[in-house]
Amino acid sequence: MxxxxxxxxxxxxxxxxxxxxxxxxxxxxxxxxxxxxxxxASELQMMQQEKFRTLMRFLLPINMFLKIGFGRKNTERLTPINAAFQFNLKQAITGTYPAYSLDYSKISISDGGLYGGGTVSVAHAAGELTFTWDPTANDTFETFGDDMVFVLAYHPEKDEFMSSPAPSTRASGEISFIISEHLQIGIVHTWMFLTNRSKTRVSKSVYLGEVLLN
Incomplete structure (x- = not known):
């Protein structure tokens, strides 16, 4: 009733x-x-279902990042994860049915107008990943030293994500975290994005590329 x-x-x-x-x-x-x-189901429906499974399988474990990176997108109609799904659907899926895969270089973790980290990079040494960026604040672009920096790494062979225990700040210029022992062989894909302190403004995420760990 x-x-x-x-x-x-x-x-x-x-x-x-x-x-x-x-x-x-x-x-x-x-x-x-x-x-x-x-x-x-028709072949077209099965294709759409497989695309959905392929992309959502990647996005669901990082929903906490998507809540920040896509939390300001069409909030009256979409959850952040659904906004991220729609944003990535056309650009990130590659291959042909039923063997779809993801083009990690085209996956976006966030999207917004905040100025990003300028020249950015990632390196691996002694079991750690170190992300670096330009620490300079800019009044013209309304960026500040306490803007928050979020980093993310994905190990496709193990199907696991890694990140720092807490975000860094723009003024810090870098952040490092130790890679778990069972993930220290293979490659990881890496991303970074920034928000202001209140998380009301967010930058576009940057794909920093593959890092060979062994």
Whole structure:
């Protein structure tokens, strides 16, 4: 049985006949009950489903980054992870069905107008990854020394992500973290992006490339 919200003219929650009422971010929705598919999915539908699985499998473990990097995108209609999915869908998936893969160089962890880290790089030595950037603040571009810097590394062979225990700041110019022992062989893909202190402004993420660990 459905429950009426905000009086007789409002939305409702729950099941009422052949429809279900729900709401998200103060927006009321009505949808029909799920009907069991009577015919197999078309090839186009299977292609879309496989693209969805391929990309979401990568994005879900880094949802905490996406909440920052895409947290200001169309917030009335999309969650950050869905905004990131839509942003990356056309540019990051490569290959042909059913063997889709990801072009890591085209994956974006964030998107925004904050000025980034200028000349950036990443290096590996003695079991550590070290990310560097230009520490200079710029009044013209409204960047400050306490802007926050987030770094991310992905080990595709192990299907694991790595990052620093806490973000650094623009003024620091670099950050390092120790790679877990079981991840110290192979390659990792690396990204970086910045936000202001309040996380209301964010830069575009930068793909820093592959790093050979062994």
């Amino acid at each position: 459905g429950t009426i919200v905000n009086g007789a003219n409002g939305g409702f929650k729950g099941k009422a006949g052949s429809v279900i009422g729900s709401s998200w971010k103060s927006i009321n929705y009505i949808k029909g009950l799920y009907k069991k598919r009577s015919k197999p």
